[in-house]
Amino acid sequence: MKLGSRTTKQKRVILEILQNTDTHPTADWVYQEARQILPDISLGTVYRNLNLLRDLGKIQELNYGSGQSRYDGNPVNHYHFVCEKCKKVLDLDLSVVVDLDEEIREKYGFQVFNHRLEFYGLCKTCQEDD
Amino acid sequence: MKLGSRTTKQKRVILEILQNTDTHPTADWVYQEARQILPDISLGTVYRNLNLLRDLGKIQELNYGSGQSRYDGNPVNHYHFVCEKCKKVLDLDLSVVVDLDEEIREKYGFQVFNHRLEFYGLCKTCQEDD
DNA sequence: TTTATACTGAAATTAATAATCATTATTATT
DNA sequence: AATAATAATGATTATTAATTTCAGTATAAA
Ligand SMILES: [Mn+2]
Ligand SMILES: [Mn+2]
Ligand SMILES: [Zn+2]
Ligand SMILES: [Zn+2]
Numbered sequence: 001m002k003l004g005s006r007t008t009k010q011k012r013v014i015l016e017i018l019q020n021t022d023t024h025p026t027a028d029w030v031y032q033e034a035r036q037i038l039p040d041i042s043l044g045t046v047y048r049n050l051n052l053l054r055d056l057g058k059i060q061e062l063n064y065g066s067g068q069s070r071y072d073g074n075p076v077n078h079y080h081f082v083c084e085k086c087k088k089v090l091d092l093d094l095s096v097v098v099d100l101d102e103e104i105r106e107k108y109g110f111q112v113f114n115h116r117l118e119f120y121g122l123c124k125t126c127q128e129d130d
Numbered sequence: 131m132k133l134g135s136r137t138t139k140q141k142r143v144i145l146e147i148l149q150n151t152d153t154h155p156t157a158d159w160v161y162q163e164a165r166q167i168l169p170d171i172s173l174g175t176v177y178r179n180l181n182l183l184r185d186l187g188k189i190q191e192l193n194y195g196s197g198q199s200r201y202d203g204n205p206v207n208h209y210h211f212v213c214e215k216c217k218k219v220l221d222l223d224l225s226v227v228v229d230l231d232e233e234i235r236e237k238y239g240f241q242v243f244n245h246r247l248e249f250y251g252l253c254k255t256c257q258e259d260d
Numbered sequence: 261t262t263t264a265t266a267c268t269g270a271a272a273t274t275a276a277t278a279a280t281c282a283t284t285a286t287t288a289t290t
Numbered sequence: 291a292a293t294a295a296t297a298a299t300g301a302t303t304a305t306t307a308a309t310t311t312c313a314g315t316a317t318a319a320a
Contacts (some may be wrong), residue, residue: 093237
């Protein structure tokens with residue numbers, strides 16, 4: 001039997017939590033949420049399963065600087081806006097430019113799997129309170 | 131006197147090292163290089179100055195997942211290709227699409243400072259040895 | 261040249277994540 | 291349904307990059 005083949009309640013709960021939010025939470029936030037359903041779950045298990053689900057292509061891991069990783073229940077590539085004040089990560093409804101990958105491949109000869117595009121700035125609410 | 135106002139040899143050497151390479155090195159690599167010129171420099175000082183130079187807008191810090199930050203002596207926005215095998219970070223000669231920032235601002239009302247675009251895949255040499 | 265303090269090296273500390281390991285739960289096989 | 295094989299777990303410890311601390315030093319203003 002191979003890695004990631006057994007469906008445990010921990011795995012299921014973690015994936016559901018991610019699929020039911022659009023906040024791009026940290027591992028610790030997922031852990032706190034999961035504890036409300038499975039009080040004995042451990043943080044190690046959360047990290048283990050987040051990595052597993054990422055490797056299986058069911059979720060995405062997003063890193064922003066030296067801090068915690070954020071996790072995204074949507075495994076399909078899309079773009080984000082990161083507020084530098086409140087640290088919120090927001091989905092952007094922009095069409096993914098797949099041509100770009102091809103352009104790089106032609107120009108440089110690299111094999112391109114995917115690309116990542118992020119915008120940094122201040123969200124609406126953070127612009128107000130200044 | 132304010133932070134970052136004194137020009138020390140440590141600061142100067144670190145900036146020069148970054149400006150004279152296009153390899154997007156890690157803090158530790160910068161440290162090893164700096165030691166050849168200033169044998170008594172400490173790793174803490176390297177980190178301190180890298181953060182300082184970043185805050186002053188003279189260099190860029192690039193983070194890729196769970197690993198060390200990479201530093202870029204070019205403070206002007208440009209795009210990168212990251213090889214997932216050898217972990218090399220390569221500059222791309224693509225024109226920066228400033229219109230994108232404006233597009234996000236209009237569509238969502240966010241204040242956009244900058245954006246980051248990265249491509250992931252395999253570089254030429256890593257494609258060969260398979 | 262004196263003085264104020266920004267900066268340093270060395271060491272200790274933090275914080276996120278990964279690894280270890282004995283135990284438990286899941287799934288295939290009987 | 292009972293059994294067996296082993297993937298996954300919870301608890302704990304370890305790892306690693308980066309930050310903080312602090313007494314001493316170097317820089318630059320006066
Ligand atoms: Mn998203
Ligand atoms: Mn670069
Ligand atoms: Zn905000
Ligand atoms: Zn490579």
